[in-house]
Amino acid sequence: MGEVLVVTSGKGGVGKTTTTANLGTSLAMSGNKVALVDADIGLRNLDVVMGLENRIVYDLVDVVEGFCRLKQALIKDKRMESLYLLPAAQTKDKTAVTPDQMRGLCQELRGEFDFVLIDSPAGIEQGFRNAVAGADKAIIVTTPEVAAVRDADRIIGLLEAANMRSPHLIINRMRPSMVRRGDMMDIEDMLEILAVDLLGVVPEDEQIVISTNRGEPAVLSHSSKAGEAYRDITRRLQGEVVPIQPLALDGGIFQRLRKIMGFGQN
Amino acid sequence: MKGVEDLLDLINRVFGRETPSKEVAKERLRLVLVHDRSSVSPQFLQSLREDLLLVISRYMDIDDRDMDVNLTTTENQVALVANIPVKRLKRFSNA
Numbered sequence: 443m444g445e446v447l448v449v450t451s452g453k454g455g456v457g458k459t460t461t462t463a464n465l466g467t468s469l470a471m472s473g474n475k476v477a478l479v480d481a482d483i484g485l486r487n488l489d490v491v492m493g494l495e496n497r498i499v500y501d502l503v504d505v506v507e508g509f510c511r512l513k514q515a516l517i518k519d520k521r522m523e524s525l526y527l528l529p530a531a532q533t534k535d536k537t538a539v540t541p542d543q544m545r546g547l548c549q550e551l552r553g554e555f556d557f558v559l560i561d562s563p564a565g566i567e568q569g570f571r572n573a574v575a576g577a578d579k580a581i582i583v584t585t586p587e588v589a590a591v592r593d594a595d596r597i598i599g600l601l602e603a604a605n606m607r608s609p610h611l612i613i614n615r616m617r618p619s620m621v622r623r624g625d626m627m628d629i630e631d632m633l634e635i636l637a638v639d640l641l642g643v644v645p646e647d648e649q650i651v652i653s654t655n656r657g658e659p660a661v662l663s664h665s666s667k668a669g670e671a672y673r674d675i676t677r678r679l680q681g682e683v684v685p686i687q688p689l690a691l692d693g694g695i696f697q698r699l700r701k702i703m704g705f706g707q708n
Numbered sequence: 709m710k711g712v713e714d715l716l717d718l719i720n721r722v723f724g725r726e727t728p729s730k731e732v733a734k735e736r737l738r739l740v741l742v743h744d745r746s747s748v749s750p751q752f753l754q755s756l757r758e759d760l761l762l763v764i765s766r767y768m769d770i771d772d773r774d775m776d777v778n779l780t781t782t783e784n785q786v787a788l789v790a791n792i793p794v795k796r797l798k799r800f801s802n803a
């Protein structure tokens with residue numbers, strides 16, 4: 443039986459789709475059978491980030507309404523043999539699906555896949571409720587900004603009320619140089635405020651934009667810092683203990699000094 | 709806590725610096741979350757009320773119908789205000 447994880451945030455644009463695409467690809471790279479579900483009905487994006495937009499025939503709404511079988515709607519990834527995408531419907535809205543239907547869908551998917559990742563829409567309305575309905579665990583994405591952390595807190599409260607305890611946090615778009623200057627909240631600051639488990643920290647990285655332009659998730663590139671962070675998160679999702687490398691991300695001053703002076707790694 | 713902010717400001721003025729913006733962010737976040745969290749749900753207050761009743765009843769008889777427990781928010785602080793009429797104190801022995 444596979445595990446169903448929902449990637450959610452409250453605030454829009456913090457990196458849910460980017461995270462879903464990268465973790466899905468990376469989980470598949472490590473040999474898992476993975477299904478990505480785009481639950482952002484009416485605003486589908488995951489297909490584009492994955493570079494699969496030209497292969498869509500059926501979508502999630504077609505499946506839950508019985509117009510096609512699940513197998514027919516699942517699109518196989520270009521690169522990974524064991525990675526599939528269930529795209530969102532583009533012409534319908536969030537009310538086209540109910541939480542019960544999502545639970546049923548997740549149940550069916552979990553029988554076939556090791557990991558099911560659901561890309562949630564922003565907000566706390568029905569789209570969000572649909573996305574979390576069938577999930578075992580939630581991954582909350584935030585950025586180091588007041589509004590994003592505030593919304594993450596709200597989501598954590600809503601998940602708790604729905605009996606989904608201990609969500610995992612991913613802090614995205616960290617800029618170590620700004621943290622060092624005191625102009626960006628640090629990991630500890632956010633963990634203290636939100637009191638949840640940290641799953642990983644992803645740096646701000648131009649490679650994300652470039653890889654999204656190409657429709658190839660950044661984890662595929664070994665020169666991407668964000669890709670590296672997503673690979674670490676993937677190992678954590680599989681139960682490995684991988685230390686967080688916070689300020690080393692863009693080479694802190696001590697890091698650089700140590701390197702210059704030839705002391706040991708890290 | 710207004711005090712912390714003032715203190716930070718003071719220290720920074722002494723050293724001729726502005727408060728690092730992350731400290732401002734943290735403080736604003738802290739305040740906004742106390743407000744957000746305090747308006748979560750009536751169940752939250754109800755369950756707090758019941759637990760309070762349980763503990764207080766060990767020490768005194770109280771009139772739970774007239775018991776009033778609420779969170780009040782002012783600009784920079786949230787307080788738990790409870791008004792609980794006492795009917796009778798119990799005899800207390802520290803044996």
Ligand SMILES: Nc1ncnc2c1ncn2[C@@H]1O[C@H](COP(=O)(O)OP(=O)(O)OP(=O)(O)O)[C@@H](O)[C@H]1O
Nearest residue numbers: 454455456457458459460564615645646647650651
């Ligand atoms: N670590 C990063 N470094 C640089 N850019 C990033 C990073 N993470 C995300 N972005 C960019 O931020 C934008 C929003 O990301 P994304 O679409 O993944 O967010 P989202 O949470 O899914 O948004 P929505 O709420 O609209 O669904 C994208 O343009 C993406 O390329």
Ligand SMILES: [Mg+2]
Nearest residue numbers: 458459482487
């Ligand atoms: Mg998205």
